[in-house]
């Protein structure tokens with residue numbers, strides 16, 4: 001499987017299925033710079049996964065960190081169908097990530113896996129930040145990728161985050177900015 005940033009493949013470790021996520025070279029970047037960026041981002045992705053787990057968000061376990069690749073536990077499940085219950089749960093998960101200053105960077109249903117519980121995957125575009133706008137954009141990204149009738153439930157789940165009101169205001173500002181761009 002190949003996204004823009006990484007190639008994902010599957011392997012086994014001690015009899016268990018694992019995922020190898022390899023950050024691929026960007027040929028349009030100067031080679032040395034590209035290597036450094038990929039090394040840094042690989043490490044950041046590992047730290048985000050680790051901190052997300054500590055924050056109480058289910059996500060793959062980091063098994064090994066190499067310069068450009070991560071080995072992760074395999075989450076056996078499927079991309080969820082977003083029901084009312086899952087929309088609310090998804091909001092709660094984002095609230096927990098944001099409380100830990102974790103910005104996911106691509107918070108959409110494609111980066112969730114459901115199997116009895118809901119897991120968050122793919123922190124490859126993530127970073128640490130306490131900026132309201134960064135958090136507002138994570139919320140907006142999910143709102144844009146789910147049906148409008150689920151918006152209130154997702155936001156209800158997210159409302160456990162302390163800066164909820166500020167973030168809602170910022171979402172309106174961001175939306176207006178995009179509208180008049």
Ligand SMILES: Nc1ncnc2c1ncn2[C@@H]1O[C@H](COP(=O)(O)OP(=O)(O)O)[C@@H](O)[C@H]1O
Nearest residue numbers: 001002003006008019060072073074075122124
């Ligand atoms: N830990 C994991 N367990 C199970 N499947 C995974 C895991 N990590 C990635 N995948 C699968 O590989 C796909 C791509 O991985 P992802 O981390 O989202 O990278 P990208 O979107 O950058 O290609 C996911 O949509 C998912 O289907």
Ligand SMILES: [Mg+2]
Nearest residue numbers: 003110111122
């Ligand atoms: Mg992905």
